Amino acid sequence: MTTNWTDIKASRADSDERRHGYEHAGRAIRLAFEIKELRERKGLSQRQLAELVGTTQSAIARLEGGRISPSLPTLDRIANALDAELTVTLTDTQQLLGAR
């Protein structure tokens, strides 16, 4: 068999996955902004949201700072507190390609 797996591996050796923490920052910043947006829309202060979520104001500030990549459990709790829904999806970008 020895699929063309070797090719796949080679073609990516230096493209993307070799760089570990490249653009997590991007997602973190976007999520941070969305949280802040939602919170302000609800008219809540960081302290109030913190209490709803079950944490402290500084933790909320840190999240909204966008310098860390929040955990899914944390995002979920925030979402619930803000009457929002957290959606996490993995979509194949090659559905119609590798059909051999």
Place this chain on the structure above:
Amino acid sequence: MTTNWTDIKASRADSDERRHGYEHAGRAIRLAFEIKELRERKGLSQRQLAELVGTTQSAIARLEGGRISPSLPTLDRIANALDAELTVTLTDTQQLLGAR
């Protein structure tokens, strides 16, 4: 001001956010399944995916086990390796409600 914030807080005291790690398992299991699904569709073994991602087979197996809540950085790396895209969204479920 003293918004109806007190009401909000009261109305949730024992509904959802008081329970910390309730259904993270659900999301973890779904993601685990999606990863496995994608990986097999690409015809990759856990070991091959591991190498693409830059980790080991046991780590992949653990993820696909669905007993932990993966970090976003990890999910992102997996997604890239599988030619997939990771989407994380916070959607307001009350857009047309609290117009005040």
Place this chain on the structure above:
DNA sequence: AAGGGTGATAGCATCGCTGCTATGCCCTGG
């Protein structure tokens, strides 16, 4: 029967996120 490939699991060290306290800064109202 022996070997190879695949996937689970355990145990460990390390790292990052989280919760917390304690500040500091800015702004607004008294």
Place this chain on the structure above:
DNA sequence: CCAGGGCATAGCAGCGATGCTATCACCCTT
């Protein structure tokens, strides 16, 4: 001027996720 609220930041302890090695059980092929 002096609170007071709102937000940011630092520093620390604790915990969960990750990476790793080493097994183990299975299946399949030879």
